[in-house]
Amino acid sequence: MVMHRNQGDFAMAIEPTRWTSADAEVLDTETASLLRAHLLPVVERAGNWPELRRGMAEKGFRLVFEGDELVICDAISGKTVCSMGFLGHSVASLTARFGRARVLLPCNGRRRPALDG
Numbered sequence: 001m002v003m004h005r006n007q008g009d010f011a012m013a014i015e016p017t018r019w020t021s022a023d024a025e026v027l028d029t030e031t032a033s034l035l036r037a038h039l040l041p042v043v044e045r046a047g048n049w050p051e052l053r054r055g056m057a058e059k060g061f062r063l064v065f066e067g068d069e070l071v072i073c074d075a076i077s078g079k080t081v082c083s084m085g086f087l088g089h090s091v092a093s094l095t096a097r098f099g100r101a102r103v104l105l106p107c108n109g110r111r112r113p114a115l116d117g
Contacts, residue, residue, distance in 0.1 A: 035087070040087065042055035043055075043087070049098050049101050049102065057075065060074065060076065061074065063084070068091065069084075069085065069091070070083065070084045072084060072087075
């Protein structure tokens, strides 16, 4: 796993997804801009955690926690694309907007905790 930190936010890619390529360790500038344009309207329209989760799902993504970061995963591959902080929306800012998130914990230890709603 490759992690790059930039001002407290991170983007990481484990394997290629629709948003990364086989030779890319992180999102390139153009792809990051396209991803922001694709997902920011969802974040801005959402009035609560369930609406955010549903909006992301409609765009082909899941929101899961990796440690204390809320990350965006490709819904098909399950691979991490970037953090919500990378898009400019930290867990703290989303919690201030929506309240504390309800999290589904995996019972088998194999999946990452995901948002409920």
